[in-house]
Amino acid sequence: MDTRKTYLFSFFLAIFAFLQIWCSYITFHSPYIGILLALNKADQWEVTEAHSQSASAKLGIRVGDVVKLVDGKPPEDSKYVVKWGAIEQANTLLLSRDGIDHDFKIVKNSTTVYDVIPLAEESICIFLACILLLKLRRSPSARLLSVVFLAMGLIYMSLGASIRGDLIGKIVISSFMMILPVVFLHFIVTFFKEKGELQLATGYIKYIYAILIVIAMLRGFYLLPSMSQFYRLDGIVTLVFFIIGFLINICVIAYMYFKVRNEKTYLSSIVKSVCFSLFISIFPIICLSFLPKLFLGIWVIDAIYTSWTIILFPISFIYLIASNQLYDIGMVIRRFIFAGLVSVIPVSLLTGIYAFLFSHEVNEKQILFVFAGSIFLGSLLLYAAEYWTTRLEPFLFPKKHVLQLALKKISKNLGAISTLRELKDIILIDIVNTLQVLGGAIVFRHENERIEIITQGEIDALEIERLVLDSTLPNHPDFTSIEITGHGAFTGYLVMTRKKTNMLISKEEKQWLQFITTYLEISLENVHLIRKLTGNLQKFAAQLPHEAVAQDIQWFRKVMFELQEEERIRIANDLHDTTMQDLFFLKRRISSIADKSTLEKSDQEQLNNMNNFVDMINASLRQSCFELNPHLLREVGLIQTLQMYVEKEAYTTPFELSIDVGSVAFIESKDLPTKRHLFRIVQELLNNAKKHSQAARVIFTVEEADHYFYIHYEDDGVGFNVQNEGVQKEIGASGMGIEQIRSRIIHMGGQMVLNTIKGQGTTFRMWIPIEEVISA
Known part of the structure; x- marks a missing residue:
């Protein structure tokens, strides 16, 4: 199957390469003459149209001139005159005007906009088709959209050869002009099924493809000698089919719009975007080019120019396929209209000046083109001004850019602040460095007139404290201070010194500090609450019962x-x-x-x-x-950590210190928090021994037995009275006493026994179940 696909792809690639080479050769080898002929009453071939952008216009050939010879032969011997009723790919012409014969020689290297513009449009379409196939080939709608771009590319490719009377060019452009709306309809149905799970009938599309293939084969009749009438009829049919085909596309999209217009869903947003892009891309070529040509026989705007807009529609689908994000189309339209209204007055003045200065050299169409083009460009520039200002802000407004980046960083870091030390290390340093000042400080004035201050850099903390107490800080010439309020228990100040260049902080930087203080107020409130709660917890911990x-x-x-x-x-x-x-x-x-x-x-x-x-x-x-x-708990385990800790402490304790380790096979399998609790218990017992025991000998014993882990502590010190509430509260309040040990043991589901008598030493025993240790 893959081999067949490879051969098929190679076949179509070869055909495409042949068409590209052939059409390019015809386009750039033969000039576009652009003469249409018809037999007059005297059975003479008379010029009915000489295109303004063609070589004939440059030679001065006019409507009404009679063609006598084409390349030295009568017109009826020219295959282009017989087939298409036109003169193309000729070298010399003999025309009669008012009874006088005129010889014309066609310049070979005559390239027009009909050659350059389609080439640019073709390049864009082929490039986008390749991008879709390479990047989004897994999406069925993306593959169909690449076919849409390929069909458009073939139309643009064959345009130059077609207007020069080339048979292959005319067959290709006529066939793909009819195929394009059908492929687009197929794509739209597949796209909405893929993006919005909206099911639409597709069975009829394959029959339309079959009919178009038959019509393309019938264009083989172009090979017959005299087919000018068939060709003109085919041209009308092609334009009508193209218009009707896109009207059907519009109806399908309109149907989907009215079906989902009241829904606030992703599908409704897609449909609105599609309607908007379809209108701005299809309206110009149909209403300003094809319909006037079909009914009036003239272009309001030549299709070579309006054909650019049709590319916008499939391009908008590339964004919809590749992204799940949508712009608010209503907002886009309102902003663009507003930008257009703003640009009307200056554009009108400039266009009026242009028309006045060059009144003898320009016509009304040129003035209208300048006005419309200037309105479009002005609206586009105003619409994009915000985007480009933001993108170029680092170069246009470097100071503002630096301040905004610092504000984002500080506001992000404020969420992690829980202490005043972090407030200095994370926030105050950034503020000082951003403003390039000598130093900064955050000052708190509590209700009891207590001053708390954190500083960074070169700033006199004592001077700031004095100024705050005297209430003279806001008026000091060397400091910029902003009050931070938000809690009745304190008043805060953000204080900055002069810059390192000895300049005061600018107005823009002071406004930036005002933004910072709005964030700081919330963070300081949180820090105050954290400190208050922590204090309450500590008080509560000191009053825990002996449960x-x-x-x-x-x-x-x-x-x-x-x-x-x-x-x-x-x-x-x-x-x-x-x-x-x-x-x-x-x-x-x-x-x-x-x-x-x-x-x-x-x-x-x-x-x-x-x-x-x-x-x-x-x-x-x-x-x-x-x-x-005690990081060694993770690295070497509980027992080795205890041994190393006790051995090191033995060098500094006033008593003989030792630890005996018995059978310990299972404790190392417990989690790190449990090991940390056990280490803290030994640490707290040893600290209490150093402070209060006055012992000559302290022994720790650790072992396991009967599924329990035991810690035994024994000293020969002075002991204490267990019933002495004052001692217990003092020890408990310190966070390193008997109550703290008791809480840890209870937390692990264990038990403890404390035996001590005043003057007779202390014995402490604790055991916790190894199999049912409560996770910390």
Whole structure:
């Protein structure tokens, strides 16, 4: 099947190539003479029409001239005169005018608009047909639309040869003029079935194709000697069929429009778009060219010019096939009409000046053409002004473009703001960099006159705080401040210094800051609510009852644990990405100075001591980061992480610290949140031991038995009174005490036992079920 398709495609491609070569040869080898003849009463061949764009017009041949000889022979011996009643492809003419004979020699290299315009139209149609076949060949409607473009391309291709009397050119143009509306109807039916699932009858179309094939074969009669009457009748039939064919297309589209006009659906939008594009593409060639030629025998506008508009209709379908997006046609029409009305006055003035200056050289048609063309171009330019202004904005208005991009970025980032630190790191830096100012600040003045300020760049925070308290900030000459309101608990200010060039912020930039503050008000309101809710949660956490099995606040425990972990991870990342990086660069700087040979030995020793001190700080921060975010839980597991943590802590604790690990075969299979809870329990027990136990020895034991995971803690310290509510509240409020441990164990579905007596040490035992650990 594929081989047959390949051969068939190659066959049609060969025919197309032959037609292209043949029609191009005829078009550019023979000039368009454009003389129509008819026998007068004296049985002489008389000129009835000499086309204004032809070689005959340039030679001065007129209507009424009598043709005596064509290439030295009588007119009746010329096949073009006999067949078509025309003179084409001739070299010399002998004409009689007012009884005087005139010899005319036809110039060979006479190319007209009838040659150039169809060639351009053909190129566009063939290009679009190829694009559809290559890019959208899977769509049935796209394949049919490519056939529409191919038929139009063949019409334009054969036009030059046809008007020069070529037999092949006349057969091709007549046949495809009749085929085009049928193929288009077939395409429309397929298109609406594909896009809107609108079923229309298609069975009759194949019979129309059969009839057109028979008519094309009958055009073989053109080979007979005298067929001028048949040809003229065929020309009328072709025009009538073309007009009726497109009227049927219009009726089909109108039927679909009235069927779906009240629906607000994708199909109704498509139908409206199709109606609009059909009107602007078909109306000019039918109403201004074909109908006047058919009934009056003249062109109002030559079809060579109106034929351009017919390409617009199939082009609009390329967009509809390739895209699921539609323009609002009503809005497009209204905007274009408005643009046309706006351009009427200036175009009228310019056309009047043109007519006055060249009054002796132009006629009414030329003036009308200038006016209509200028109206169209002016409307098009005004319509597209918004689009091109937007596209060229980076070049025409670079400052405005930069501000808009920054506004989009800042407004997008504001959605992720939950803390004041993020407000500085994400928003304030962008504002300062965009405006190219020395520094900026966001200031909050609370009801109790407490000032909270975040700064970026070179700005005096103490000076800003003083100005806010004195209420003199808005009038200060060196600062631009915009008030941010939105909550009764505080008043906010966005403060900017002068630019790095010592210039004040411009009016356009101040308006941009006003936009920023409207977004900031919402974000600051959210930050305030987050801080308020977090504070309430912390108070609630400190007052939790000593429940052992209650599950009604399970959701609250989960939220609190997640908030705590997120905050610890955030702090650990901040330390790693900022402070530790700064220490790294400081160490490199110190090392580079210490390596200089010009320094004295004592100075080098001091610098090396400073480096060692930086290493100590760095190691301490690294340990803090690990405690905040124990990343080894994911990498090496719970047991190894606990062992490494306890071993490292043993170097700094005032007591002897050890950990014993028994049989632990299953705990590593649990999820990461569960392991993190267990690590936090050991961490909190050890922290409490360092703060309160005064022990000489602390032992941790971890093991598994009877499907439970056990943690045992024992010290020989001072112990405490379990009934001492003050101690418990203090520990619980810190977030690192017994109540915090108890909440974690309950959250995992486990149990705990605490044995301690004042002065006799502490023993803590906890166990959680391995098979039924509640997911954190």
